[in-house]
Amino acid sequence: MINKKMEQLGKVRSVIRELFEYGKKRKAEIGEDKVFDFSLGNPSVPAPDCVNETIKELLDTQSPLDLHGYTSAQGDAGVRKAIADYLNENHGSAFTADSIYMTVGAAASLTISLNALCNEGDEVIAFAPFFPEYRVFTEGAGATFKALPPTEDFQIDPVALSAAINKNTKAVILNSPNNPSGVVITEAGVKALTDVLKEKSAEYGKPIYLITDEPYRELVYGDVFVPFLTNYYDNTLVCYSFSKSLSIPGERIGYIAVNPKMGNAGDVYAAVCGAGRALGYVCAPSIFQRVAAACLGQTADVSVYKHNRDLIYGALCEYGYTCVKPDGAFYLFVKAMEEDASAFCEKAKAKELLLVPADSFGCPGYVRISYCVSTKQIEDSLPAFKALAEEYNK
Amino acid sequence: MINKKMEQLGKVRSVIRELFEYGKKRKAEIGEDKVFDFSLGNPSVPAPDCVNETIKELLDTQSPLDLHGYTSAQGDAGVRKAIADYLNENHGSAFTADSIYMTVGAAASLTISLNALCNEGDEVIAFAPFFPEYRVFTEGAGATFKALPPTEDFQIDPVALSAAINKNTKAVILNSPNNPSGVVITEAGVKALTDVLKEKSAEYGKPIYLITDEPYRELVYGDVFVPFLTNYYDNTLVCYSFSKSLSIPGERIGYIAVNPKMGNAGDVYAAVCGAGRALGYVCAPSIFQRVAAACLGQTADVSVYKHNRDLIYGALCEYGYTCVKPDGAFYLFVKAMEEDASAFCEKAKAKELLLVPADSFGCPGYVRISYCVSTKQIEDSLPAFKALAEEYNK
Incomplete structure (x- = not known):
């Protein structure tokens, strides 16, 4: 009767949105700084x-x-x-x-x-x-x-x-x-x-x-x-x-x-x-x-994103992850450590790491990590990333 | 090849936009205060x-x-x-x-x-x-x-x-x-x-x-x-x-x-x-x-529009126009003094009055006057409105 395609589009939340909502709930349960939400591509550096x-x-x-x-x-x-x-x-x-x-x-x-x-x-x-x-x-x-x-x-x-x-x-x-x-x-x-x-x-x-x-x-x-x-x-x-x-x-x-x-x-x-x-x-x-x-020609402080990139890319490579080195944007694309990226993301979630499986991006087997977050969140999350890799490599 | 319907929509200017562009040109020719542009529904009272x-x-x-x-x-x-x-x-x-x-x-x-x-x-x-x-x-x-x-x-x-x-x-x-x-x-x-x-x-x-x-x-x-x-x-x-x-x-x-x-x-x-x-x-x-x-519940100073309405509605009725008394918005709807509203608007234009024929509003035989203009513009335009009516009634 009404436009069913639009109704469906309005009802089906994207994987990213689902994760983000889960993250909010989880943070309320165990504390803001205990959940490492890497789901959203939302700038974390204030406007110039x-x-x-x-x-x-x-x-x-x-x-x-x-x-x-x-x-x-x-x-x-x-x-x-x-x-x-x-x-x-x-x-x-x-x-x-x-x-x-x-x-x-x-x-x-x-x-x-x-x-x-x-x-x-x-x-x-x-x-x-x-x-x-x-x-x-x-x-x-x-x-x-x-x-x-x-x-x-x-x-x-x-x-x-x-x-x-x-x-x-x-x-x-x-x-x-x-x-x-x-x-x-x-x-x-x-x-x-x-x-x-x-x-x-x-x-x-x-x-x-x-x-x-x-x-x-x-x-x-x-x-x-x-x-x-x-x-x-x-x-x-x-x-x-x-x-x-x-x-x-x-x-x-x-x-x-x-x-x-x-x-x-x-x-x-x-x-x-x-x-x-x-x-x-x-x-x-x-x-x-x-x-x-x-404001043409001006940007938010991009050096923060670069610092974040270097930090997370360096650490994840060291832990044995296969990462695509990002030259731009604020995303790190990482190979899941098993074939099913969603299953991999579930295991990450158990360690409070919220990563987005890339199936909906047309790229199964990969996950997206948005590093437009505080540098502290990245630092705090590294032990969890290390433990996750060890779980697969033991 | 490209979407022709969209191309057409982009190329055909609305009657209102045409008039407005004409008004700008005309004002440059004979002076800002000599052209009485009643074409646009653009608020004339500043934001609260x-x-x-x-x-x-x-x-x-x-x-x-x-x-x-x-x-x-x-x-x-x-x-x-x-x-x-x-x-x-x-x-x-x-x-x-x-x-x-x-x-x-x-x-x-x-x-x-x-x-x-x-x-x-x-x-x-x-x-x-x-x-x-x-x-x-x-x-x-x-x-x-x-x-x-x-x-x-x-x-x-x-x-x-x-x-x-x-x-x-x-x-x-x-x-x-x-x-x-x-x-x-x-x-x-x-x-x-x-x-x-x-x-x-x-x-x-x-x-x-x-x-x-x-x-x-x-x-x-x-x-x-x-x-x-x-x-x-x-x-x-x-x-x-x-x-x-x-x-x-x-x-x-x-x-x-x-x-x-x-x-x-x-x-x-x-x-x-x-x-x-x-x-x-x-x-x-x-x-x-x-x-x-x-700003819920606040508005721009509506009394200005009311004053404009009373002024133009009163004057036009006095000059013999058939007007719909507007209870709201900032438009006065007036019966053209001949069957073809576009022809009427052309005669108005010759007196520097820019009015919109209402054919595209689904209402042939009428014209729209946007009175969201300065009160002075309305005052200054009244002799032209009077002369236009006299032209038809002589």
């Missing part, structure tokens, strides 16, 4: 000062009618220009204000892009491991979601991609730095990927779009190069969110950048505006549009 | 002090991680409880925190409700005059939009409604106080409406849902009674936005209240959560959830 300072300055200097009023649907023109300029300066792109569409965060960037591009019967491809909501968003846009299995090193397999593309393929989603693996796709990987897309677009006589989901763009450690995709492939839509870089995930602010070099950029941008309208996005939150523009 | 005061207090007292972090998808539990309590106290409803789902404004409230309820082939009914995006939102949810013609007094025609309902009818949208007519549906009208819905629900053996779109609930003048629909009909979803009452339309904050008295309230609420998820709404902006809760 510019966020609150900008808000206060806006409140003190702008008229409330301007500050809290509607912006145009695609976002304030000055904000869009500032973002285009910033991207061009840092990545050599060629955006203008009219390439940028402000959104209510990454999920909105993705749903709007998918609804703008897809028709019934289209297919959208992503690489495992992938964020599970990609499936929900793709199906919501009337298209079919197709996941490619992970490679050994969680990079791109161009042969598998080439084989998966057919006449119905509308888009490929790329997420680098990756949630849940923390892997950054290399430039060679990006070139291999975009070569396939160019070849297949030519073969089918139509653009295959690349949607890059990159909320973790600035969260990289050391001298890792994160290729900017519009430099490699014209038919690219960049989906960004300030949630992780500025530690403001609840405020919902991000953007879509439509590469002006694509053949039909004006039409695609119009379809983005139309999809935003049809999905009920009137404009992105006005005050946070201004905050995002004012 | 509690809005900015609450933001500053939150910034000074809350940790940035809590303040700017994710809330649960349905909204912060304390905020939802505050809203439920407020509604129950003021309207005798029976909401709990788990009846309330925080949204990114009224458009999101509507798209989420429609996607939660509708399946392919369903029909949704609205009464003319209606907000034109209802059609876009309904079709976006895969259902068919059906508009009932306006009655003489812009109230409800229960006979026409009864005749329009069939086995495919999933929901009826009610917007009172109404955009664009300013009319408040009387209690008798509400009873007639809900009697039909009860009768037809029984006839077809399934609930026909009532979606009330009420961003103007508090914008009423004098002792006008605005019936609260859950008191008349169990299968009601209340869609609310703080945009107009608090003059914060750019910040995007509102809610859906699912009447717990409906038979399957838990399922409908789950479907609302699922639809929010599928459309890409992760949570409503965190800081403005708190602002909304802190």
Whole structure:
């Protein structure tokens, strides 16, 4: 009677949410510091000062009618220009204000892009491991979601991609730095990927779009190069969110950048505006549009995440875990010590370690550890990780 | 290739937006105060002090991680409880925190409700005059939009409604106080409406849902009674936005209240959560959830709108216009002085009066005047209104 698919989506909690709720209950039972919750990808480093300072300055200097009023649907023109300029300066792109569409965060960037591009019967491809909501968003846009299995090193397999593309393929989603693996796709990987897309677009006589989901763009450690995709492939839509870089995930602010070099950029941008309208996005939150523009280039203190990464990666390797070394984001991807990652996570849970089995990320046999937690939690959890490994190795 | 429907939606500007853009251009040509722009429903009275005061207090007292972090998808539990309590106290409803789902404004409230309820082939009914995006939102949810013609007094025609309902009818949208007519549906009208819905629900053996779109609930003048629909009909979803009452339309904050008295309230609420998820709404902006809760019961200075209404309604009646007396919202609905409202609006434009023909609201022969402008603009525009009437009456 009502929409059963939506009802189901609302009722089925994600594995991550289940774990998080369990963690809250467990903490109440045995104490906050006795439960080592590594389930959520929720920034643990506060927003840089510019966020609150900008808000206060806006409140003190702008008229409330301007500050809290509607912006145009695609976002304030000055904000869009500032973002285009910033991207061009840092990545050599060629955006203008009219390439940028402000959104209510990454999920909105993705749903709007998918609804703008897809028709019934289209297919959208992503690489495992992938964020599970990609499936929900793709199906919501009337298209079919197709996941490619992970490679050994969680990079791109161009042969598998080439084989998966057919006449119905509308888009490929790329997420680098990756949630849940923390892997950054290399430039060679990006070139291999975009070569396939160019070849297949030519073969089918139509653009295959690349949607890059990159909320973790600035969260990289050391001298890792994160290729900017519009430099490699014209038919690219960049989906960004300030949630992780500025530690403001609840405020919902991000953007879509439509590469002006694509053949039909004006039409695609119009379809983005139309999809935003049809999905009920009137404009992105006005005050946070201004905050995002004012804080371009700033981030929360990423050195904390790097310290956490070094600590947990080093310790787990030492204990005998097989870990993927994360170059970015704030996730450590670890091989379960038995075939069934859920069973492994249950044994971890018995030691008060809350880890997420990666089955729903399309990557069975692995678990995700979110190290966006206090450094103390990591330090305190190490004996439990050691004991868990010993249990398997005895 | 890309989604042509979305491209079209993005390219076709609404009549209102066209007029507004014309107004900006015209003002640059002949001067700000020489063009009388009555096109936009953009609040002209600043937000009450509690809005900015609450933001500053939150910034000074809350940790940035809590303040700017994710809330649960349905909204912060304390905020939802505050809203439920407020509604129950003021309207005798029976909401709990788990009846309330925080949204990114009224458009999101509507798209989420429609996607939660509708399946392919369903029909949704609205009464003319209606907000034109209802059609876009309904079709976006895969259902068919059906508009009932306006009655003489812009109230409800229960006979026409009864005749329009069939086995495919999933929901009826009610917007009172109404955009664009300013009319408040009387209690008798509400009873007639809900009697039909009860009768037809029984006839077809399934609930026909009532979606009330009420961003103007508090914008009423004098002792006008605005019936609260859950008191008349169990299968009601209340869609609310703080945009107009608090003059914060750019910040995007509102809610859906699912009447717990409906038979399957838990399922409908789950479907609302699922639809929010599928459309890409992760949570409503965190800081403005708190602002909304802190400012419950407060409004921008409505007396300004009342003064504007009295001024323009009085003058236009005196000049010989046929006006619908608005009891709420900030719109005056006026009969065009010739059959073709667009032609009438062109003649008004020649006198620098920017009025919106109501054809796209499903009400040909009428024009909408948004009096959420400065009182001075209304005063200055009166000679032009007078001259326009004289042109027709000479």
